[in-house]
Amino acid sequence: MKTSSALLLASTLGGVFAAPASTQSGVTFSATTTFNGKSRHVAHDLERAFNKYVPAEKRAEILASLASSNTARSTGSAITNPEPNSDHVDALYLTEVKIGTPAQTLKLDFDTGSSDLWVFSTDTDSSVVNGQTLYNPKSSTSAKQIPGETWAIHYADESQCSGIIYSDDVTVGGLTVKGQAVESAQTVSQQFTDDAQSSGLLGLALSKGNTASPTKQKTWFDNISASLDKKLFTVRLRHQAAGSYNFGYIDSKQYSGAISYTPASTDDLGHRLFKSNGYSIGSGATKSASITGTADTGTSLFILPDTIANAYWAGVKGAQKVAINNGAGHAWLYPCSTTLPSFNFNVGSGKATVPGADMNFAPNGNGQCVGGIATLSGLGGISIFGDVALKSNLVIFDDANNQLGWAKGL
Numbered sequence: 522m523k524t525s526s527a528l529l530l531a532s533t534l535g536g537v538f539a540a541p542a543s544t545q546s547g548v549t550f551s552a553t554t555t556f557n558g559k560s561r562h563v564a565h566d567l568e569r570a571f572n573k574y575v576p577a578e579k580r581a582e583i584l585a586s587l588a589s590s591n592t593a594r595s596t597g598s599a600i601t602n603p604e605p606n607s608d609h610v611d612a613l614y615l616t617e618v619k620i621g622t623p624a625q626t627l628k629l630d631f632d633t634g635s636s637d638l639w640v641f642s643t644d645t646d647s648s649v650v651n652g653q654t655l656y657n658p659k660s661s662t663s664a665k666q667i668p669g670e671t672w673a674i675h676y677a678d679e680s681q682c683s684g685i686i687y688s689d690d691v692t693v694g695g696l697t698v699k700g701q702a703v704e705s706a707q708t709v710s711q712q713f714t715d716d717a718q719s720s721g722l723l724g725l726a727l728s729k730g731n732t733a734s735p736t737k738q739k740t741w742f743d744n745i746s747a748s749l750d751k752k753l754f755t756v757r758l759r760h761q762a763a764g765s766y767n768f769g770y771i772d773s774k775q776y777s778g779a780i781s782y783t784p785a786s787t788d789d790l791g792h793r794l795f796k797s798n799g800y801s802i803g804s805g806a807t808k809s810a811s812i813t814g815t816a817d818t819g820t821s822l823f824i825l826p827d828t829i830a831n832a833y834w835a836g837v838k839g840a841q842k843v844a845i846n847n848g849a850g851h852a853w854l855y856p857c858s859t860t861l862p863s864f865n866f867n868v869g870s871g872k873a874t875v876p877g878a879d880m881n882f883a884p885n886g887n888g889q890c891v892g893g894i895a896t897l898s899g900l901g902g903i904s905i906f907g908d909v910a911l912k913s914n915l916v917i918f919d920d921a922n923n924q925l926g927w928a929k930g931l
Contacts, residue, residue: 671684807867815904834853
């Protein structure tokens, strides 16, 4: 509902202003006043006083604030599904995104650990396209290339891609950002070309981590957040089942018990970082530890410090430690028939739990399975709470209050 500035002022500025009475010595005068019975409009009088006494720059600030507070707020929800595969492994979750006019639907990997929205497109080198659905900016009447802007991103698994940037309309879960930066891939590394089902990534980390140059571009969430009921989004991933990304609200049907919150800080890459001061394995006692973590939907595994990962697998009969990435990290193999313990970690005044069943990441043949907890060097002391850690929990990314929330997922 549209409301005039005069009416908004009438409802909010009462009692704000009173002009001081002046005193003057010397000559005095008097004047007779006559009552004018003509009706006056209070809102108009207030607006007149507002324009007369409040400086122009302050008026603009107040009116913008009023308009913002009276704008209808919105929420949205997008279904995400684990990428189908023969081993029933939750390696990747894909979410439908509509880009352009008319809308082109692409399935993207939503990544809370990066800040770029990039896609396979008709600009991508055709020799590396492997069945992906391509974004075609020439087929979108709302697409405009941003002159002089390029991007290049390198991920922790050594995958990379780069290209040019368009401005286009992007819709997620019924929420549309007009003029969103869409990074069109010209070059893409093998890790991405091997996956025909995914057409790119939508970064949900903070915009400071965006790789566009010379001008950083805002993420889709940062652009839409001002129109949301609440400046937050939630992630509910599930094992081999549909989950969701909800924007602007917390769905009480997606969790049980209380939500445990912990303050969130950030680094130069836009990761939201949180701290945990202890953990326990199964029904064991809580051990003190200083864990700095990030909840990352773009990483499959749960990557912990060596001492904690070693402690977890030490209690699993038959577990074998194996080097990965030329010794840069370690994973564990264990008998698939083994029942794994849960991993619990402190969150604020509460706890979050990763059930043992979620620690079975993938079969490896000969009755052996790959465990979901691993280690990786070169992370600067950061633990990565990837999909293994997330998919039994509801995780709240509350940017309005700079905090992260965890609750048992339903």
